[in-house]
Amino acid sequence: MLKEQLPKIITDKVPGPKAEEVIRRREDAVPSAIKCVYPVVIKRAEGAVIEDVDENYFLDWTGGVGVLNVGFSHPEVVEAVKEQSEKYFHGMFNIVTHEGYVKLAEKMNSIVPVKGNKKKTFFANSGAEADENAVKIAKAFTNRPNIVVFSGAFHGRTVMTMAMTSKKSYAYGMGPFPDGVYRAEFPYLYRSPEGMPESETINYYIESIKKVFDQASPPEYVAAIVVEPLQGEGGFIPAPIEWVKAVRTICDKYGILLVADEVQCGFCRTGKMFASEYWKEAGAAPDIIATAKSIAAGMPLSAITAREEIMEAVRPGTIGGTFCGNAVACAAALKVIEIMERDHLADRSMEIGKKVMKRYMEWKEKYEIVGDVRGLGGMVGIEFVKNKEKKDPNPEIVSAVIQEAAQNGLMIENSGVYGNVIRFLAPLVITDKQLEAGLDIFEKAISKCMQK
Numbered sequence: 001m002l003k004e005q006l007p008k009i010i011t012d013k014v015p016g017p018k019a020e021e022v023i024r025r026r027e028d029a030v031p032s033a034i035k036c037v038y039p040v041v042i043k044r045a046e047g048a049v050i051e052d053v054d055e056n057y058f059l060d061w062t063g064g065v066g067v068l069n070v071g072f073s074h075p076e077v078v079e080a081v082k083e084q085s086e087k088y089f090h091g092m093f094n095i096v097t098h099e100g101y102v103k104l105a106e107k108m109n110s111i112v113p114v115k116g117n118k119k120k121t122f123f124a125n126s127g128a129e130a131d132e133n134a135v136k137i138a139k140a141f142t143n144r145p146n147i148v149v150f151s152g153a154f155h156g157r158t159v160m161t162m163a164m165t166s167k168k169s170y171a172y173g174m175g176p177f178p179d180g181v182y183r184a185e186f187p188y189l190y191r192s193p194e195g196m197p198e199s200e201t202i203n204y205y206i207e208s209i210k211k212v213f214d215q216a217s218p219p220e221y222v223a224a225i226v227v228e229p230l231q232g233e234g235g236f237i238p239a240p241i242e243w244v245k246a247v248r249t250i251c252d253k254y255g256i257l258l259v260a261d262e263v264q265c266g267f268c269r270t271g272k273m274f275a276s277e278y279w280k281e282a283g284a285a286p287d288i289i290a291t292a293k294s295i296a297a298g299m300p301l302s303a304i305t306a307r308e309e310i311m312e313a314v315r316p317g318t319i320g321g322t323f324c325g326n327a328v329a330c331a332a333a334l335k336v337i338e339i340m341e342r343d344h345l346a347d348r349s350m351e352i353g354k355k356v357m358k359r360y361m362e363w364k365e366k367y368e369i370v371g372d373v374r375g376l377g378g379m380v381g382i383e384f385v386k387n388k389e390k391k392d393p394n395p396e397i398v399s400a401v402i403q404e405a406a407q408n409g410l411m412i413e414n415s416g417v418y419g420n421v422i423r424f425l426a427p428l429v430i431t432d433k434q435l436e437a438g439l440d441i442f443e444k445a446i447s448k449c450m451q452k
Helices: 017-029 075-085 099-111 127-142 159-164 198-215 241-254 276-281 327-342 345-366 395-407 432-450
Strands: 042-046 049-052 057-060 119-124 146-150 181-184 222-227 257-262 288-291 302-307 370-376 379-384 413-415 421-424
Touching (some): 057 432, 075 327, 099 119, 127 302, 181 198, 198 241, 257 276, 345 432, 379 395, 395 421
Antiparallel strands (some): 042 049, 049 057, 288 302, 370 379
């Protein structure tokens, strides 16, 4: 079965001849700004495995960048999509009610760990739309104009979310951006100020938020503080729980809404259905959660959930859209959540994460270029440096390792503000044999690239 296949490269190199031809056509037909560094042209895929057009087999540890927690082509999701598509593809929810949207909203309301009892959910199409709608809702509820975001944040590529995103290579030449978006420092503990005692680090990053209040926007004008529970593009950096609790206290003091961007870390990736469950257990649940990516196994869908009083502050006509909550996507999402709960994929994420962490920590001891290892559950980042003492970022080795791994059948992806982190986002249905095979390829790539 393809889903149990181990990596196997049969061509002299990748891309093979058929893939090379398609990639050439891509270059002729598609803007180069939609960049791809991988020599892979997908033919079919199951589980965590891609078969390319030359019959090479790759393990995919990018998971469509966090979209495929239940894997490629899950047969039950395929069947759910087929069944719905045979009834109807689409009926705009502002025009006709379809039960799939209602059932999915009910399910999300029962599992999403936002603050409050009665909750409501509506749907959009992408992570950026979910984040932007979360901001719109926060502004509607608070009647305030400003938001606070963080260094290292990635929230999308709409005009608003480009302003919210920290790394401006994602927004080069696209301004001017909306006013009222202010940035504090995210607690990137591995790169805290040199010499700072560990006991002082949380307070240092909280003070950064207070500086925003002093120098950019008084807290009474802030609608929301938007946080990724575990930064994705920023380098797979978990938000420390003590810091989250302090942020929750600030929000409660000033009437600010706490928004959790769970676009990448949601749906079992961190060992919980949502990473915000860790927050809730600590008494710091967010007010709004934005989710997307793995919600529908590759169908375009995102969700925004908050308590009823927040949602009902929004004026009619200011949220929603033509394709939002598409019937086929909702059918896929309902089946995805059923599979995740039934098959205990959050527990599986924890098992996978422990195995990955164990190997990565061994590499940290073994290789001078491995500076830090961090994550939650099956969302793990490994940071590469030129040497451990100075922590100088090493994006060059990361680029080389990615290409070397691809030549041997493993797809991995970088992240981080310096491009020096490799993220682990393998589908949670990966087998133990595949996991070990991938770790072996990864380590061999590190060793080989260090010798160049």
